[in-house]
Amino acid sequence: MDQKDLFLLSRTQSREFIERELGRRISTGHYSPGQRLPSERDLGNEFGVSRATIQGALSMLAESGLIVQEVNCRPVVANRPRMIEEKVRRTRNRIAVWIQPDLQDLGAAMILQGIRTATESSGYPLLVGFPRTNRSQEEQRSEVQFLKSLVDQPDVAGAIVWETCAPSFPTVYPALRDVGIPVVFVDREPPEDIEADVVTTHNRRGAMKAVSHLIRLGHRDIAMICNDEPASSVRDRIDGYRDALCAAELGFRPELLVGFAIEASDDRPNSLIESLRSLFAASPPPTAFFCVNDGIAMRVQQTLLQFGMHAPNDISVVGFDWILRTLPNGGDLTTVAQPFEAIGRIAAERLLDRITGNSAEPPRHILIEASLIVKSTTGPPPSTPASMRITRMSQ
DSSP states (O other): OOHHHHHHHHHHHHHHHHHHHHHHHHHTTSSOTTOBOOOHHHHHHHHTOOHHHHHHHHHHHHHTTSEEOOTTSOOEEOSSOHHHHHHHHHHOOEEEEEOSSOTTSHHHHHHHHHHHHHHTTTTOOEEEEOOSSOOHHHHHHHHHHHHHHHHTOTTEEEEEEOOOOOTTHHHHHHHHHHTTOOEEEESSOOOTTOOOEEEEEOHHHHHHHHHHHHHHTTOOSEEEEEOSOOOHHHHHHHHHHHHHHHHTTOOOOGGGEEEOOSSOOSSOTTHHHHHHHHHHTSSSOOSEEEESSHHHHHHHHHHHHTTTOOTTTTOEEEOSBOTTTTSGGGOSOBEEEOOHHHHHHHHHHHHHHHHHTOOOSOOOEEEEOOEEEOOTTOOSOOSSOOSSOGGGOOO
16 A cells, blocks of 8 residues: 555544544534534644545535525524434334224324325334223323333324323423424314324314304203313313303203213212202203213203103203214214314324424314204103102102
8 A cells, every 4th residue: 555545544544533523523512503613724733634534524414404504604503413313203103193082083093094094105114002881080191101102112103192181291302302202283172291293173162053053042041061081172062152151141050961980880870860850850950961071961951861851951051072973873872073184184284294394383273163963862852841850859
């Protein structure tokens, strides 16, 4: 090997060493995004090499996307190195979905279908998790375990989450964020200190539509029956109920807003009957019920039927969700139709934009309008009081 070959080898090794060292400084934050590198002269003096060797190392850094070079300007550290971005895009190729209550639920199935519609041509297969039981504490525990597992899965690019309001969830989200997994929430908002995209029904306006329908039928004493879920969707529907009463100048009566525990316990074996009894003990008693969801509306109807009361002859009943839409004629319950499939589709589109970098705007709460489905469980108030009241129900 002659002297010229030794010189070229030495220069090549120096260039590669300088590229590695500058790359290390960028990755460790010594040179931060947007910062200009030292001049070629200063770098040459530091490493004891010619400007040509420095220029070669900088060209290699620019090709890898670590820096941005412009004519007659010192190179700038890239905000998001292309090399890292492309590597992440190649290895992260799945979207995780946490859906609840389970895949037998119509709303869950329709949201998942909307997600599939938006992702089927994207090349991102789905990793779907859901609770194995409908008991709230176990649902919350399984959600947290599922999301924690994503942190150690290098192929997960993002997640769509139907939150269960688990108290420990705020400790999971930062871990997802720190490993670069964007999250989009559906159906309900996350805790207030979490900034992320949310796609939900416009629950407040949907509730207003339901209660305003009852008011137009002539009802003036309208009760709302809720569950004990600490979800934003429940709060928003309560707000819509109050908004409709206020708009009609009827005033809000606190005794006509009741909730009951979804999961029965030894000390509260049938809190729904207790809630109905308290409503019919009010003066005057309600002539219509707005229920926070269809499941509760149907339980209310079944309980009233046991005591000879029918909707709408004795009392009108409105639900929320339209989970009976697959039945012939869509069932008989007047309800608000949640746009489940649209929620899933829009959430997936939003997440894909985040994953691919097509959207850099701040997180948004996207509200989708819901429509009122008028069926046979609502009508004008009865001309005479119902012959049997809940107050006469036995324990």
